[in-house]
Amino acid sequence: MTLLALALLTACIWYAVAREDRGGKLTVSFLNIGQGDSIFIDTPSGRQVLIDGGKNRSVLRELSKVSPWYDRTIDVVLATHPDADHIGGIPDVLARYKVDLVIESSVKDEGGADSVAFEKAAANEAEEGAQRLTAERGQIIDLGKGAYLEILFPDRAVPAVETNTGSIVVRLVYGETSFMLTGDSPQAIENYLVKLDADALKSNVLKAGHHGSRTSSSELFVGFVSPEYAIYSRGCNNSYGHPHDEVIETFKRLKIPTLDTCLDGMITFVSDGKNVERRN
Numbered sequence: 001m002t003l004l005a006l007a008l009l010t011a012c013i014w015y016a017v018a019r020e021d022r023g024g025k026l027t028v029s030f031l032n033i034g035q036g037d038s039i040f041i042d043t044p045s046g047r048q049v050l051i052d053g054g055k056n057r058s059v060l061r062e063l064s065k066v067s068p069w070y071d072r073t074i075d076v077v078l079a080t081h082p083d084a085d086h087i088g089g090i091p092d093v094l095a096r097y098k099v100d101l102v103i104e105s106s107v108k109d110e111g112g113a114d115s116v117a118f119e120k121a122a123a124n125e126a127e128e129g130a131q132r133l134t135a136e137r138g139q140i141i142d143l144g145k146g147a148y149l150e151i152l153f154p155d156r157a158v159p160a161v162e163t164n165t166g167s168i169v170v171r172l173v174y175g176e177t178s179f180m181l182t183g184d185s186p187q188a189i190e191n192y193l194v195k196l197d198a199d200a201l202k203s204n205v206l207k208a209g210h211h212g213s214r215t216s217s218s219e220l221f222v223g224f225v226s227p228e229y230a231i232y233s234r235g236c237n238n239s240y241g242h243p244h245d246e247v248i249e250t251f252k253r254l255k256i257p258t259l260d261t262c263l264d265g266m267i268t269f270v271s272d273g274k275n276v277e278r279r280n
Contacts (some may be wrong), residue, residue: 001127022046026174027273027279028148028205031062032261035211035235035242036085039181040066041172045144049076051181053089055114060092076101076141076149079118080183081167082109091121097146098206099125103133103141107158107166118244134167146273147174152193152200153185164210165189175273178203180225184210190221204276205269206230208251212243219250228276229257229269236262247265 022044031038032053033054039060040063053059056173067074075095079087082105094102100124109115126132133139142148158166167183178202182190190209193201201247206227209216212235222230230251234242243260252257257276259267268279 027270028179029066030231030233030261030267032266033058033062035238037233043147046076047143050074051078051272052080052086053093055085055088057092073098075157079105081105082115084114084162087118088114091117093127094121094271099130101131103135105166105168106134106154107163107182108164123130137199153189174271177271177276182209185217188216190218194220194224201225204228208232212247214244216248217247217250222250222254227256229259232260234262
């Protein structure tokens with residue numbers, strides 16, 4: 001019996017070692033959490049990032065598929081803006097995982113139930129040692145071994161008028177590859193980013209803004225990003241009709257293949273710093 005226990009312990013140790021060896025690969029998973037956004041990033045250094053958490057506890061189910069059962073830490077949690085389908089599941093994540101850094105937008109949804117729950121959970125995490133950071137253009141979050149997050153927007157404090165306008169736009173970079181992650185940022189902000197620095201937008205993968213809504217994915221912005229793939233993060237039969245026909249047509253016209261969490265489930269890409277490939 002003792003020998004069996006030792007054998008199982010040894011197997012578990014080697015399993016953990018194997019899981020911790022990323023082999024110089026960056027993994028980005030667009031989680032299947034229904035109508036909403038949630039993106040999990042596992043870097044070559046072993047640092048992990050969660051961008052948004054969907055609207056409910058389904059994010060925990062999805063995290064169990066991309067992170068081993070014994071891992072109860074996430075280095076960075078980034079909430080793009082305080083809409084329920086982006087922050088609703090984050091309090092459950094903060095309750096389950098130890099987080100080192102919580103990044104949030106300057107835009108607030110004062111009094112909203114999900115915002116109140118998020119604020120309470122983030123404050124509790126800060127009491128346990130986590131840092132809190134308000135995102136601002138120009139910030140670089142070093143993830144080790146050549147991977148980093150680059151904050152592109154907001155570039156100023158955003159009034160609590162339209163939460164989507166205050167969405168954090170972040171570009172994940174690893175070597176020569178990158179991912180453009182825009183939350184629900186509208187076309188006006190997309191085009192503003194083109195005006196600020198069009199040449200800095202090129203990315204291998206683009207998460208279509210606002211779940212494929214016609215309010216995002218301007219042809220100008222998509223053209224400068226020029227992705228190899230675009231991702232719709234959305235629920236099946238959602239009441240908004242996402243993705244809208246205009247957006248589908250934009251990607252079709254620009255000959256950009258699209259993937260859809262409704263149809264494809266979790267969508268995962270792997271980068272070696274030079275190329276990005278979809279993991280089937």
